[in-house]
Amino acid sequence: MKARLILGLAAGAGLGILYAFLLAPLVVVVLASLSGGEVLAFPPTGFSLKWFAKFFGHESFRNALWLSLQVAVTSTVVVAVVATMAALFQRGLSRNLAGPFRTLLLMPLLMPEILTAIGLLFFLYQIGLGNTYLGLQIGHVVITLPFAFLSITSALDQVDPALEEASASLGAGYGRTTLKVMLPLIKPGIITGGLFTFIVSFDMFAMSFLLKTVGGNTLPLALFDYLKYDFDPTAAAAATVSILFALAVVALVEKLVGLRRAF
Amino acid sequence: MAQIEIAGLRKAYNGAVAIDGVDLNVASGSFVTLLGPSGCGKTTTLRCLAGFITPDAGAIRVEGRDIMGLGPEGRDFGVVFQNYALFPHLSVFDNVAYGLQARRVPKAEIAARVAEVLGLVQLGHLKDRLPRALSGGQQQRVALARALVIRPQALLLDEPLANLDAKLRFEMRWLIRELQRKAGITALYVTHDQAEAMALSDQVAVMKQGRIAQLGSPRDIYQRPRERYVAEFTGEASYLKARIAEAVGNGRYRVATAGGEVIANGPAGLAAGSRHLLLLRPEALQPGAAGLRATLQGRFFVGSAQHCEMRIGDEVIKLYLPPQAELGEGAAVTLAVDQDAAWLLPDEAAP
Numbered sequence A: 001m002k003a004r005l006i007l008g009l010a011a012g013a014g015l016g017i018l019y020a021f022l023l024a025p026l027v028v029v030v031l032a033s034l035s036g037g038e039v040l041a042f043p044p045t046g047f048s049l050k051w052f053a054k055f056f057g058h059e060s061f062r063n064a065l066w067l068s069l070q071v072a073v074t075s076t077v078v079v080a081v082v083a084t085m086a087a088l089f090q091r092g093l094s095r096n097l098a099g100p101f102r103t104l105l106l107m108p109l110l111m112p113e114i115l116t117a118i119g120l121l122f123f124l125y126q127i128g129l130g131n132t133y134l135g136l137q138i139g140h141v142v143i144t145l146p147f148a149f150l151s152i153t154s155a156l157d158q159v160d161p162a163l164e165e166a167s168a169s170l171g172a173g174y175g176r177t178t179l180k181v182m183l184p185l186i187k188p189g190i191i192t193g194g195l196f197t198f199i200v201s202f203d204m205f206a207m208s209f210l211l212k213t214v215g216g217n218t219l220p221l222a223l224f225d226y227l228k229y230d231f232d233p234t235a236a237a238a239a240t241v242s243i244l245f246a247l248a249v250v251a252l253v254e255k256l257v258g259l260r261r262a263f
Numbered sequence B: 001m002a003q004i005e006i007a008g009l010r011k012a013y014n015g016a017v018a019i020d021g022v023d024l025n026v027a028s029g030s031f032v033t034l035l036g037p038s039g040c041g042k043t044t045t046l047r048c049l050a051g052f053i054t055p056d057a058g059a060i061r062v063e064g065r066d067i068m069g070l071g072p073e074g075r076d077f078g079v080v081f082q083n084y085a086l087f088p089h090l091s092v093f094d095n096v097a098y099g100l101q102a103r104r105v106p107k108a109e110i111a112a113r114v115a116e117v118l119g120l121v122q123l124g125h126l127k128d129r130l131p132r133a134l135s136g137g138q139q140q141r142v143a144l145a146r147a148l149v150i151r152p153q154a155l156l157l158d159e160p161l162a163n164l165d166a167k168l169r170f171e172m173r174w175l176i177r178e179l180q181r182k183a184g185i186t187a188l189y190v191t192h193d194q195a196e197a198m199a200l201s202d203q204v205a206v207m208k209q210g211r212i213a214q215l216g217s218p219r220d221i222y223q224r225p226r227e228r229y230v231a232e233f234t235g236e237a238s239y240l241k242a243r244i245a246e247a248v249g250n251g252r253y254r255v256a257t258a259g260g261e262v263i264a265n266g267p268a269g270l271a272a273g274s275r276h277l278l279l280l281r282p283e284a285l286q287p288g289a290a291g292l293r294a295t296l297q298g299r300f301f302v303g304s305a306q307h308c309e310m311r312i313g314d315e316v317i318k319l320y321l322p323p324q325a326e327l328g329e330g331a332a333v334t335l336a337v338d339q340d341a342a343w344l345l346p347d348e349a350a351p
């Protein structure tokens, strides 16, 4: 009884510390962005929304936010489709082919992002896609694909193979079985994968840093550039906007399907 | 409704033979059961037929037409799975309608046919429920309805009752039999429960290590098994070593055992003097004036009867006595043998 109490308290304390470390930066950044003072500092001095005004008034930030959104949304759509097809394809493979296929697809996850980015940079220049929006987009897809693939395959693994057999025996071909049985059953996995894709792409740094077009900054890059010369709370406002977008996406998914089902 | 012919079906998984030359003829509209112990290849046979796996060798013909080239979606069999395999995201109605939609049946007709078949399995009132909100028995009835509504050439059922409790299993047995009869549909059923096989089937195929050991009516395989394995698998059985004294009719013999001479049936043409096993079902024996001399070795009371072990020489046989019979252990009893239920088997131990 006593041991249980102590264990419970210890677990609670551990969790508290963990949450503190996770949430403290968020709180600090958000509060700092609302500061009335002139430098990026914590605790904030006074209250104002002027840094948000400055952020949105800044053309390079506006362009960067727009580009980030564009890249992240495109990545999400492309990755959701490609990862779903890859996961369905892997399910059809025999066991000794499925393993290598999976490893190959997860490769970008195993390698440091910066190495993948450098490799891709050389490759894209070779095939004439260096310094293009398409190149940047490809980089984002490469990095985010494994996240979505993992989430979708784990949903797919939960699907009883007998359901496919039942569908086939009832006269449905592969197309109908996929559309009417498999996709509805793995929808939560696809949505979760898409969610990860959006957030990872929206926050991606190293890959964007190497593959960006001249003058085409994503939001994290714009923020980095800004911090090189200025150190006012606009940076915090930019970060806060970033956080708000991530939250907005999560909220949207929650509204659409309910996160409890998605996870 | 269709006649199905399986010939020389063989399948090995990574070198381990699962079925080793299955031959089976299922007459149109009949109910045939594959009966056998775990691992004898029943499911493998059924799955080859359904088209879920490809056999290594053999032929499958429906109404004389080879269907080996067709995938499961082209075979037109209604399959009922042990774990039901209902689509968890679809309502009862949509589960049952699935096969009709795949066949592009008009909407109005789908509604009518689904309603009709749900009525047959008494689930009309639950048509909007999701499968997870149904009991096991209800789920099984949906699975049955889903397979029946497409009016398939044949119904393939793999231990459909194995996950139900005893009482429900009993009710479902009748339902399956009744629906199959009403629809006049050919059915191939898999089970390892001999009582279920007997109750449901026109023909029972007893399987042994990837082959069919015997195919016959339930009465046939119970009363006239071809080998001890079949006798053992189809019900309670005892054996006595027996030597044929003489033939007393076509397929009828006087045989000598350790407990005396009795009349028994057997395959035609057994030679006098040859050694066999005399199969005695417990209900074939009753205390009587003349017959086998035995002593009561032990008994226990099960309510509807007393199960007794009788010693004859150095052999032991089983027998059921009425609950009220009063016999002390060690009592000498003469057992009259019902000749129609005593059957001669080849003695596999004899040279």
Ligand SMILES: Nc1ncnc2c1ncn2[C@@H]1O[C@H](COP(=O)(O)OP(=O)(O)OP(=O)(O)O)[C@@H](O)[C@H]1O
Pocket: B013, B014, B016, B017, B018, B019, B036, B037, B038, B039, B040, B041, B042, B043, B044, B045, B192
């Ligand atoms: N997918 C598989 N891979 C390898 N071996 C298999 C596979 N499926 C079945 N087997 C083997 O084939 C043999 C026959 O299996 P099958 O499933 O047909 O038996 P069964 O008669 O249906 O048994 P049960 O009553 O337990 O369902 C068994 O020895 C089994 O281990």
Ligand SMILES: [Mg+2]
Pocket: B042, B043, B044
């Ligand atoms: Mg089986």
